[in-house]
Amino acid sequence: MKKTSLLIAGLAATPASAASVSVTIPRLNVAEYHRPYVAIWVEPATGGTARTVAVWYDVKKGGNEPGTKWLHDLRSWWRKGGRSLKLPADGVSGATRAPGTHKVALPADLKPGQYTLYVEAARETGGREIVSVPLTVPAKAASAAGKSELGAITISR
Amino acid sequence: MRIKTLLLTAAALMTATAPATAHRQWLLPSATIFSGTDAWVTVDGAASNDLFFPDHQPMRLDTVKAWAPDGTEATIQNGATGRHRSTFDVKLDREGTWKIGTAQSGVSGTFKVDGVEWRVGGRRGPPPVGANAPQPNFVASVDEIPANATDLKLTESASRNEIYVTTGAPTDTVFQPTNKGLEMVPLTHPSELVAGEAARFRFLVDGKPATNLKLSVLPGGKRYRDDDGLMEITTGADGVAQVTWPQAGMFWLNTSYSDDKPSVARATARRLSYTTTLEVMAP
Numbered sequence: 015m016k017k018t019s020l021l022i023a024g025l026a027a028t029p030a031s032a033a034s035v036s037v038t039i040p041r042l043n044v045a046e047y048h049r050p051y052v053a054i055w056v057e058p059a060t061g062g063t064a065r066t067v068a069v070w071y072d073v074k075k076g077g078n079e080p081g082t083k084w085l086h087d088l089r090s091w092w093r094k095g096g097r098s099l100k101l102p103a104d105g106v107s108g109a110t111r112a113p114g115t116h117k118v119a120l121p122a123d124l125k126p127g128q129y130t131l132y133v134e135a136a137r138e139t140g141g142r143e144i145v146s147v148p149l150t151v152p153a154k155a156a157s158a159a160g161k162s163e164l165g166a167i168t169i170s171r
Numbered sequence: 172m173r174i175k176t177l178l179l180t181a182a183a184l185m186t187a188t189a190p191a192t193a194h195r196q197w198l199l200p201s202a203t204i205f206s207g208t209d210a211w212v213t214v215d216g217a218a219s220n221d222l223f224f225p226d227h228q229p230m231r232l233d234t235v236k237a238w239a240p241d242g243t244e245a246t247i248q249n250g251a252t253g254r255h256r257s258t259f260d261v262k263l264d265r266e267g268t269w270k271i272g273t274a275q276s277g278v279s280g281t282f283k284v285d286g287v288e289w290r291v292g293g294r295r296g297p298p299p300v301g302a303n304a305p306q307p308n309f310v311a312s313v314d315e316i317p318a319n320a321t322d323l324k325l326t327e328s329a330s331r332n333e334i335y336v337t338t339g340a341p342t343d344t345v346f347q348p349t350n351k352g353l354e355m356v357p358l359t360h361p362s363e364l365v366a367g368e369a370a371r372f373r374f375l376v377d378g379k380p381a382t383n384l385k386l387s388v389l390p391g392g393k394r395y396r397d398d399d400g401l402m403e404i405t406t407g408a409d410g411v412a413q414v415t416w417p418q419a420g421m422f423w424l425n426t427s428y429s430d431d432k433p434s435v436a437r438a439t440a441r442r443l444s445y446t447t448t449l450e451v452m453a454p
Binding site for chain 2: 078079080082083084085089090092093097098126
């Protein structure tokens with residue numbers, strides 16, 4: 015019952031033209047591979063507050079070294095607001111993702127205008143990369159690609 | 172004899188505003204930006220010429236303190252002093268910006284009794300005297316200067332060496348100036364320093380803007396390049412210095428100030444110094 019109502023609520027809140035971003039995490043041939051921490055956020059093109067769309071980290075790891083310990087390695091996201099976000103955050107935080115392409119819905123309530131979408135990835139015993147894509151709301155198709163820690167980043171409507 | 176030499180060297184190092192030829196005192200945190208409230212910062216402290224390579228003298232830990240984001244004093248843990256450097260930990264169990272460091276002050280100088288010169292201070296007490304060594308004319312503090320002393324030449328010295336580390340969102344409470352001596356109030360928060368960007372810091376002497384103050388800013392890693400990378404920056408009329416970071420990494424910042432307005436009775440001059448280590452992130 016709950017599930018159904020959530021689904022309906024989700025449908026109601028999502029305009030027909032809801033935009034999404036596809037984030038590709040490349041498969042890397044390295045001796046020691048850990049899935050990267052990834053943050054996705056949106057900033058107004060003219061500057062302003064960053065809005066976190068998603069942050070993928072080791073949500074479940076607790077103990078002496080909880081998964082939150084390495085969030086600051088997403089150093090741009092951390093400085094732009096990640097550090098004041100209370101985690102886990104509903105609809106924002108999630109577990110790390112395996113290599114492949116992952117589709118993430120963009121917030122439906124973004125006011126029309128110009129934004130920049132950022133995707134930042136940091137990998138344990140690996141590198142860190144940030145990729146930005148211009149985002150127009152209502153969404154137009156746009157894409158960019160990373161070179162090392164991230165593959166194609168594609169905005170679609 | 173060897174011990175005596177070592178102690179004397181250490182005492183000279185600890186002099187608050189040592190001349191420019193002295194070794195540089197530094198505190199080096201393992202990091203300055205953390206997440207969560209289970210974070211620990213581990214800090215090295217030493218005095219050496221090249222930053223941040225401990226190859227001369229360890230920092231004494233007895234005056235090192237830490238302050239939590241709310242300004243209350245926190246605990247220094249696991250302190251240890253090696254041949255060339257000291258190390259200690261601070262558990263960052265509350266979110267915000269922490270301050271860790273030392274603030275030292277003392278009076279040193281000379282006076283005469285019946286034409287014979289005596290020495291006062293520093294704060295380490297008299298140098299150890301070997302069995303054969305002549306007894307030096309020495310008193311440890313101003314209070315011990317005899318009433319019949321003449322030719323008093325006393326200098327007050329006060330030094331701060333502080334670092335700032337942040338877990339979670341940054342806060343400003345630990346930057347509240349005491350309005351005594353030489354202090355730094357950041358206009359750009361130390362947890363927001365980025366290569367290629369400008370940062371601004373205000374310097375105060377007794378709470379008033381320290382104008383025309385000369386700062387030395389030095390990057391670490393001296394061994395791996397030819398140039399020492401020194402940046403010399405002067406504060407403006409508002410006491411503000413602007414530093415544009417040439418690259419990411421740890422930077423040592425030092426400045427000193429002298430005047431004839433000591434806060435200690437009978438002293439005629441004072442020397443103040445301020446030192447910090449700042450971490451600059453890649454963009």
